[in-house]
Every structure is written in C-alpha cells, then in structure tokens.
Amino acid sequence: xxxxxxLMGAACTLALAPAAFAERGxxxxxxxxxxxxxxxxxxxxxxxxxxxxxxSLVLEPLARYNQDGSMVPWLVESIPTVENGGVSADLTSIxxxxxxxxxxxxxxxxxxxxxxxxxxxxxxxxxxxxxxxxYNDVANxxxxxxxxxIVRFSVxxxxxxxxxxxxxxxxxxxxxxxxxxxxxAPECTDANFYPQGTGPFTVSDFxxxxxxxxxxxxxxxxxxxxxxxxxxxxxxxxxxxxxxSVLETGEFDYAWNLQLAPDVLAGMQAAGKGEIISGFGxxxxxxxxxxxxxxxxxxxxxxxVDHPHPFLTDIAVRKALSMAIDRELLTEIGYGDAGRPxxxxxxxxxxxxxxxxxxCLVQDIEGAKKVLDDxxxxxxxxxxxxxxxxxxxxxxxxxxxxxxxxxxxLIKQWWSEIGVETELRNIDASVFFGGxxxxxxxxxxxxxxxxxxxxxxxxxxxxxxxxxxxxSQIPSPETQWQGNNMPRYCSDEYDALVxxxxxxGDINERARxxxxxxxxxxxxxxxxxxxxxxxxxAHSNTLGGVVLNTWxxxxxxxxxxxxxx
Amino acid sequence: xxxxxxxxxxxxxxxxxxxxxxxxMVVTLAPSDPTANLPLSIPSEVRAQIRASLGLDExxxxxxxxxxxxxxxxxxxxxxxSAFGWSLATPDMQRILSWQTRSPVxxxxxxxxxxTLWVVGTSYVVGVLIALPIGIISAYRQYSWFDQVxxxxxxxxxxxxxxFTGVLLIVVFSVQLGWFPSIYDTTxxxxxxxxxxxxxxxxxxxxxxxxxxxxxxxxxFMRASMLDNLNQxxxxxxxxxxxxxxxxxxVHVLRNSMIPVVTVIALGVPTVFGGAIITEQVFKxxxxxxxxxxxxxxxxxxxxxxxxxxxxxxxxxxxxIADILYGLLDPRIRYD
Numbered sequence: 001x002x003x004x005x006x007l008m009g010a011a012c013t014l015a016l017a018p019a020a021f022a023e024r025g026x027x028x029x030x031x032x033x034x035x036x037x038x039x040x041x042x043x044x045x046x047x048x049x050x051x052x053x054x055x056s057l058v059l060e061p062l063a064r065y066n067q068d069g070s071m072v073p074w075l076v077e078s079i080p081t082v083e084n085g086g087v088s089a090d091l092t093s094i095x096x097x098x099x100x101x102x103x104x105x106x107x108x109x110x111x112x113x114x115x116x117x118x119x120x121x122x123x124x125x126x127x128x129x130x131x132x133x134x135y136n137d138v139a140n141x142x143x144x145x146x147x148x149x150i151v152r153f154s155v156x157x158x159x160x161x162x163x164x165x166x167x168x169x170x171x172x173x174x175x176x177x178x179x180x181x182x183x184x185a186p187e188c189t190d191a192n193f194y195p196q197g198t199g200p201f202t203v204s205d206f207x208x209x210x211x212x213x214x215x216x217x218x219x220x221x222x223x224x225x226x227x228x229x230x231x232x233x234x235x236x237x238x239x240x241x242x243x244x245s246v247l248e249t250g251e252f253d254y255a256w257n258l259q260l261a262p263d264v265l266a267g268m269q270a271a272g273k274g275e276i277i278s279g280f281g282x283x284x285x286x287x288x289x290x291x292x293x294x295x296x297x298x299x300x301x302x303x304x305v306d307h308p309h310p311f312l313t314d315i316a317v318r319k320a321l322s323m324a325i326d327r328e329l330l331t332e333i334g335y336g337d338a339g340r341p342x343x344x345x346x347x348x349x350x351x352x353x354x355x356x357x358x359x360c361l362v363q364d365i366e367g368a369k370k371v372l373d374d375x376x377x378x379x380x381x382x383x384x385x386x387x388x389x390x391x392x393x394x395x396x397x398x399x400x401x402x403x404x405x406x407x408x409x410l411i412k413q414w415w416s417e418i419g420v421e422t423e424l425r426n427i428d429a430s431v432f433f434g435g436x437x438x439x440x441x442x443x444x445x446x447x448x449x450x451x452x453x454x455x456x457x458x459x460x461x462x463x464x465x466x467x468x469x470x471x472s473q474i475p476s477p478e479t480q481w482q483g484n485n486m487p488r489y490c491s492d493e494y495d496a497l498v499x500x501x502x503x504x505g506d507i508n509e510r511a512r513x514x515x516x517x518x519x520x521x522x523x524x525x526x527x528x529x530x531x532x533x534x535x536x537x538a539h540s541n542t543l544g545g546v547v548l549n550t551w552x553x554x555x556x557x558x559x560x561x562x563x564x565x
Numbered sequence: 566x567x568x569x570x571x572x573x574x575x576x577x578x579x580x581x582x583x584x585x586x587x588x589x590m591v592v593t594l595a596p597s598d599p600t601a602n603l604p605l606s607i608p609s610e611v612r613a614q615i616r617a618s619l620g621l622d623e624x625x626x627x628x629x630x631x632x633x634x635x636x637x638x639x640x641x642x643x644x645x646x647s648a649f650g651w652s653l654a655t656p657d658m659q660r661i662l663s664w665q666t667r668s669p670v671x672x673x674x675x676x677x678x679x680x681t682l683w684v685v686g687t688s689y690v691v692g693v694l695i696a697l698p699i700g701i702i703s704a705y706r707q708y709s710w711f712d713q714v715x716x717x718x719x720x721x722x723x724x725x726x727x728x729f730t731g732v733l734l735i736v737v738f739s740v741q742l743g744w745f746p747s748i749y750d751t752t753x754x755x756x757x758x759x760x761x762x763x764x765x766x767x768x769x770x771x772x773x774x775x776x777x778x779x780x781x782x783x784x785x786f787m788r789a790s791m792l793d794n795l796n797q798x799x800x801x802x803x804x805x806x807x808x809x810x811x812x813x814x815x816v817h818v819l820r821n822s823m824i825p826v827v828t829v830i831a832l833g834v835p836t837v838f839g840g841a842i843i844t845e846q847v848f849k850x851x852x853x854x855x856x857x858x859x860x861x862x863x864x865x866x867x868x869x870x871x872x873x874x875x876x877x878x879x880x881x882x883x884x885x886i887a888d889i890l891y892g893l894l895d896p897r898i899r900y901d
Contacts, residue, residue, distance in 0.1 A: 033748070037851070039666040039667075039863075040665075040668075045667055047603045047604065047607050047611075047615075048603055048604070126617075128615040128617065130603065130607055130611060185618075185667070186618075187659075189667065189669070189672075192668070205752065208665070208666035208673060209855070209859050210676075210851040211750075211751055211752055211851070213752060234849065235851075236846070236851050236855055237846055237847075238846065241735075241748070241849065244735070244747065248740045249740055249746075251748055252748070429601065430596075430597045430598060430602065430862065431598070432601075433602070434600070438596075444609070453605075455605045456604075456605075457606050458604075465606075
C-alpha cells in the first residue's frame with residue numbers, strides 16, 4: 001500500500017487531466033438512473049448501496065479507492081503511511097492533513113472540526129448509524145489545528161484506513177448536523193435530504209424514493225469542474241427499464257447495476273446508443289456448508305456447535321459436493337460477462353488472490369464419486385449414498401431470486417449424479433437476510449444443510465472479512481443468532497492467523513496471511529465458492545469520463561464526467 | 566338520509582379502529598426486517614443498533630398505541646399547523662416517520678399524490694367515459710359487430726396484464742418510434758402550452774394502459790346491467806306509450822341500469838388513490854403505488870401501515886358514497 005498507491009493515484013489524476021478543459025457547468029444536464037431509488041442523502045442513516053452512491057455526488061471522504069482498488073487522497077494532501085510519518089510506528093494513530101482552502105457548498109471553510117464531528121455523529125448513542133463499524137476502536141479524534149486531524153485508536157491498527165475513507169464514511173458539516181446527534185438524527189429531515197457537501201454537486205430538490213435534482217457546487221475546489229451544470233438522478237423501476245432508457249431510447253446517460261441476462265444486455269447494446277461497462281470487485285456467490293446438525297428434533301440447540309452435522313463433518317462429502325459443480329456453466333447461465341468462475345472466497349484485490357485452489361474450475365463428477373466411494377459412502381437402492389445408516393440427503397436453501405433458483409436446480413442435478421439427494425428451498429430475501437431472531441428462516445440460523453448467497457467487503461482490506469470465520473463469530477442462541485460464521489467453522493489454526501493479521505502491518509505479510517486463511521477455508525471445503533460477480537453498468541455514447549469503480553461509489557469521479565460533442 | 570349518513574359515519578369509527586389493528590398486526594407480525602436490504606458488509610451488531618433506533622425493541626402494543634396517537638392526534642395537529650400557520654403541535658409530538666427515508670410519512674404521501682391523481686385518476690375518468698357508451702351500445706345492439714368487437718377488446722383489456730401492455734407500448738412508441746418518453750418525469754411542471762404538451766406526451770402511455778383495463782371491466786358491467794333492464798316490462802310500457810327510443814334507452818333503461826354500475830365505479834375510486842402498483846413501476850411514475858411497494862420491500866412498517874390505513878378509510882368512505890348515490894338514482898330506496 002502506501003507510497004506505491006499514492007503514486008498510482010497521482011498517475012490516475014494525470015491521466016484524467018485532459019478531460020478537464022471545459023468550464024464549470026458548460027455541458028448542461030446529465031441524467032442518471034438507479035433502478036433502486038435512494039431514500040435519503042445521509043449514508044450514515046441508511047447504509048444501502050443506492051444511498052451511498054447518490055450521496056457520493058455531494059458528500060466526500062478524506063480518501064477513497066480508485067478503479068484499481070488503490071487509495072487516493074481526496075480531501076487530503078496525501079495518504080498517511082508509516083513511511084511518511086502519517087501513521088505512528090506503533091500503529092495507534094493516523095494523521096490526516098486537509099487540503100487548504102476547501103469550502104462547503106455554502107461557502108464556509110471545511111475544517112478539522114467537521115471531520116471530528118463526523119466521527120462523533122456516527123458514534124453517538126441511539127443514532128443507529130449504519131457505518132459505525134468504520135469507526136471501530138477509535139478512541140479519540142484530535143484537531144490540533146484547522147487542517148490537521150489525528151485519529152487515535154485504542155488498539156494497534158495495521159490498516160488504519162477505516163474512518164473517513166471510502167463512500168461509507170464521508171465528512172458531514174458540523175454546523176448543519178450539530179442538532180442532529182443520536183436519537184435526534186432522523187428528525188433532521190432537511191439536513192438528511194439536503195446535506196452541505198464538498199462534492200461536485202449539491203442537492204436542489206430531493207424526493208425520497210423517487211428523484212433527486214442536483215446543481216453544480218459553486219464552491220467546488222476545482223474551478224473548471226464539474227462540466228455538468230445540473231444532474232437528474234431518477235430512481236425506481238427495474239434493471240431492464242433502466243438499461244433500456246440508456247441503451248435503447250437514450251433518455252438517460254448512466255444506468256447503474258444492470259443485473260440482466262447476458263443476451264438481454266447484448267440485444268440492448270445493439271441499438272447503438274450506449275456502452276456497457278463492467279468491473280470486478282470482491283462479491284462472491286458461494287455455498288455455505290453447515291458443520292452443525294440443523295435437525296428440528298434437537299429443539300433449541302439445533303444448528304449449534306453442540307451437535308455436529310451427521311455427514312457434512314466428513315471432508316470427503318464436502319469435497320465431493322464441490323467437485324461435482326460446473327462453475328463455468330453456472331457463470332455462463334447466470335451472469336455472462338458479469339461473472340467469472342472462482343475457487344476462492346477472497347477473489348480480489350490481486351495481491352490477496354490465491355491460485356492454490358484452481359482445480360475446482362473443472363467439474364469432476366467421476367472424481368467426486370471416487371472420493372465418496374473411498375470414504376465408504378455406497379449407493380443404496382434408490383441411488384442415494386449411505387454409510388452407517390446415514391443417508392446423504394441435503395436441504396439446500398437460498399433467497400428467492402431467479403438466478404439463484406436456476407443455480408439450485410442445476411446443482412441439485414449434479415449432486416444427484418454423485419448420489420446425493422437434495423431438497424430445495426427458497427426464502428424471501430427480506431426474511432432470509434433479515435436479522436429477526438424470531439424467524440427460523442434467516443441465513444444466520446441456517447436451519448438447513450447448505451445455503452447459497454453472495455457477500456463481499458467494503459474497500460480493499462480483507463482483515464474484517466476474513467475474521468468472519470473465527471470461532472467467536474459463530475451464530476448461536478447465546479448471541480441472539482448474530483454472527484457471520486455461517487458454516488460454524490472453528491479452527492484454532494485459523495483463529496491464530498486472524499489474530500496475527502490484526503497485528504501485522506506489512507502489506508505483503510498481510511497478503512500472505514489472507515491467502516492462507518482463504519486456502520484453509522477452501523481446502524476444508526467449509527465454503528464452496530461459485531462465481532465472482534462483477535458490476536455491470538451502462539453509459540450513453542455521449543457521456544465521457546466514466547471510470548467504473550467497484551471499490552468505491554460508481555459515481556466517484558462524476559466531477560470529471562463531460563459531454564462528448 | 567342525513568341521520569342515516571351520520572349513523573353510518575359513527576359506525577365507521579369502530580370499524581376503522583378494528584381495521585387499523587388488523588393491518589398493524591399483519592404488517593408487524595409478518596417476518597420482515599428493515600435492515601434486510603442493507604449490504605451484508607454491515608455487521609449484525611450495527612443492524613441491531615439500527616433496529617433499536619427505529620423503536621423496534623419496544624413491545625408490539627406500545628408501538629400500536631404510539632402509532633394510533635401519532636395518526637389521530639399528532640399528525641392532524643401538524644397538518645393544521647402547516648395549513649394555517651398555527652403552532653398547535655409541540656416539538657415532542659413526533660410525527661410518523663418512515664423507516665427508509667426518516668422523513669414524515671404524511672409528507673411522502675403529499676409528494677406522491679399529484680402523480681397518482683394525474684395519471685391514475687385521468688385513466689379512471691377516461692376509462693369510465695369510454696366504458697359507458699360502449700356498454701350501452703353493446704347491449705342495445707346485442708350480437709352486432711359493434712358488440713362483438715367491444716367484447717373482444719374488453720376481453721383483451723381485462724385479461725392481458727398491464728406489465729405486458731405497458732412494456733409493449735414502451736417498446737413500440739419509445740424504443741422503435743421514439744414518440745413518447747419511457748420514463749415519467751415527476752419533477753415536470755406545467756407552465757405553458759409547451760410544457761403542457763410534454764405532460765400529455767408522458768401521460769399518454771400509462772393512461773392508455775390503465776384506461777384500457779378500467780374500461781374493459783366497467784363496460785362489461787354496463788352491458789350486463791343494460792341487458793337485464795332492456796327486457797323488463799316497464800321498457801315495453803314506455804315504448805307502448807309512444808316514447809322515442811332515445812328517451813326509452815337513455816332515460817328509462819339507463820337510469821335503472823346505472824345502479825349496480827355506480828357501485829362498481831364508486832368502489833373503484835379508492836383504488837385510484839392506491840395507485841397502480843405495476844403500471845407505476847413500468848413507467849416509473851413513482852406515485853403512491855410505488856411508495857407502497859418500496860415500503861413493503863424495505864420492511865418500512867410505518868409507511869405501509871399509514872398508507873394501507875388511508876386506503877381503508879377511503880374504501881369505507883366510498884362505500885357510503887355509493888349507498889347514498891343509490892338513493893339519488895332510485896327514489897324507492899330510502900334509508901330512514
């Protein structure tokens with residue numbers, strides 16, 4: 001990280017410079033469509049991707065990620081590192097230097113007080129701040145002068161770039177939100193809908209869940225930007241209609257997240273009005289294997305570590321399940337160019353990507369059968385394998401979603417070929433991903449043998465993500481079924497690697513640790529990764545300057561967008 | 566008639582209270598979670614804090630009573646304040662806040678109402694205006710080619726879903742011909758003839774889709790009701806008295822035939838306010854229907870509860886209006 005990334009950021013800025021010849025507002029109007037409509041402009045109160053992205057036109061963090069996943073200074077002069085003295089040697093503090101002369105859209109100066117306030121706002125008691133995790137372990141934020149911010153952590157932070165970095169943790173104006181702390185946060189409707197920002201645009205009309213109108217920020221730090229004077233940000237409808245409005249009718253200039261069948265997208269692009277762009281991040285569609293017994297006979301203790309799973313604790317079974325899957329075919333059917341088969345739960349950034357598990361890319365039904373044969377699982381009269389009276393019969397759950405149900409049907413077919421019986425189940429996403437401890441159908445409770453969904457992590461640092469599979473993260477009645485370790489995987493060796501990563505600062509060493517954690521999960525078949533899912537968006541042929549970024553907001557560089565004449 | 570109306574209005578109060586309880590129970594006890602749509606990268610402890618900040622950790626009956634107090638006491642006060650510039654509501658009188666937008670639900674409804682009334686309301690009026698003559702002529706000339714064509718069109722209008730006709734119109738008129746916009750601009754304001762023309766252009770397709778659907782339904786009712794009456798003795802008597810066909814059909818038969826049709830039309834009016842969930846989504850009209858569906862998807866209980874309760878009020882109200890209209894159409898019906 002650090003210097004190399006800072007240099008890359010500088011190189012990117014240079015590369016984009018030629019686009020910046022226009023005068024502010026000279027290119028008129030740009031129309032953006034998000035088929036999920038933003039509900040608020042305050043990302044601290046929502047946490048949803050649509051709100052983060054809409055707000056990123058107005059609110060900015062101190063530093064953010066570019067399209068390569070490198071950190072670039074945004075409101076600060078440079079990225080603090082241990083080498084340049086910005087991060088203390090004991091890794092417990094980081095010092096940010098604001099660019100001088102920054103102004104809010106209302107003309108007042110941006111100071112270190114605003115930065116400190118943003119931390120106080122998000123961590124205030126009773127506010128329900130959706131991004132409070134970004135401020136974990138922050139003991140204090142000091143403001144020795146107007147432009148200097150020192151973030152002090154209560155523990156050494158090898159990756160101190162959580163607070164104030166990325167679209168999730170932008171800077172709010174202290175003056176505007178001072179009365180909106182804690183439980184009062186939702187009452188400040190005006191501030192939440194019309195936040196003062198440092199970004200290229202400022203909100204002129206906000207209609208929740210419908211449309212946002214923005215105008216160029218008169219006090220934006222680059223006097224030549226943004227090229228567009230006004231923005232209409234329309235929300236609602238569905239991905240097909242959004243794609244159509246950019247690629248076929250040309251009413252809109254940019255459409256976000258077009259999760260459509262590959263042939264539908266190709267047909268739309270054939271109209272010749274726009275271009276499809278895609279990029280890959282860390283989102284992996286995966287099957288979680290339950291190491292505990294979900295049998296309803298166990299009452300309150302079902303799917304807890306008290307009762308190991310009758311057959312999924314056998315690594316041969318887990319391995320065979322993984323080998324029987326044709327990931328190429330799944331990707332082609334479900335995602336087309338917006339997906340690629342993967343054998344890792346940590347598929348990116350490049351330095352964290354392991355190549356040790358790539359054998360899974362080729363389906364091997366015969367090999368899977370042999371693995372089961374060798375382990376003593378023999379086919380019974382109905383073709384389902386049995387050992388010591390235990391039948392290989394699975395309940396496979398997922399959320400309701402056309403692609404997921406296609407995947408379930410295909411996988412069921414492959415598993416039946418190797419002698420594993422599968423019952424399929426799908427649950428509405430709002431229940432499956434909902435945290436209701438009273439519902440038996442949540443993905444945390446995992447009252448099934450295997451389950452499929454997709455997950456990723458914010459930014460580029462996998463430390464918190466890989467810590468998901470620590471023993472302490474196992475959901476159980478004691479934790480009100482909260483926790484991220486769905487497979488209930490528990491290994492002292494793995495926990496040791498997590499602990500080591502939490503104290504390791506060197507980037508190459510961190511990469512090695514993350515890779516070995518990934519390999520451990522993969523080679524234990526606790527998680528069966530399927531598809532590395534990309535982001536697909538589209539822009540019109542007349543919109544220039546678009547750089548698709550999967551590591552931050554897609555609208556991260558809207559200041560550089562311009563009209564191709 | 567007056568005492569009857571008063572009596573019906575009084576009975577409506579316990580009915581509505583009961584309905585509000587049922588709606589609250591259904592919406593609250595259904596398994597859904599306002600944080601379910603957040604990215605999985607937000608950890609579960611943070612989700613728990615979000616739920617607590619929404620008041621979800623309170624017991625159910627507390628939440629219900631709180632909602633009742635907000636809906637029947639605080640909200641009217643706030644409305645009076647903003648209408649007349651008074652200050653009846655004190656700052657601690659918390660309005661009903663949407664969980665998704667964290668803004669007052671009443672403001673959202675007020676914001677969405679114009680789109681819905683313009684598009685869905687116009688389509689209802691257009692639908693009724695088309696349906697009545699079609700129904701009357703179809704019945705009067707039963708089995709003529711006009712009746713056959715009318716029957717065919719109503720069958721098509723009734724059985725082809727709006728998400729199909731809507732997309733079909735978009736593909737033909739927006740994508741191929743480029744005549745009309747495929748996405749409704751809710752921020753558009755009618756100021757002069759040019760902007761009025763744009764408003765008409767962007768309304769044509771959604772109005773056409775919904776009007777076809779409404780007209781199909783109502784014209785069938787009208788036709789059936791006319792047929793019932795055309796063979797009655799009083800029609801023969803009227804003709805025997807030497808009255809013109811015009812008077813027989815449009816005065817004698819039509820007035821009697823309108824009684825069931827008026828019920829259908831009156832009971833359809835609340836659905837106008839309910840918006841057209843699917844058509845609004847197809848054309849991105851973003852009115853009340855879209856507000857409701859997004860709130861349901863997002864587990865936004867206060868919005869769903871408030872909207873559905875307002876629909877319930879409208880349905881009860883229009884039932885009453887339909888009953889009163891009976892009395893006007895048929896002097897034999899008296900409620901006192």
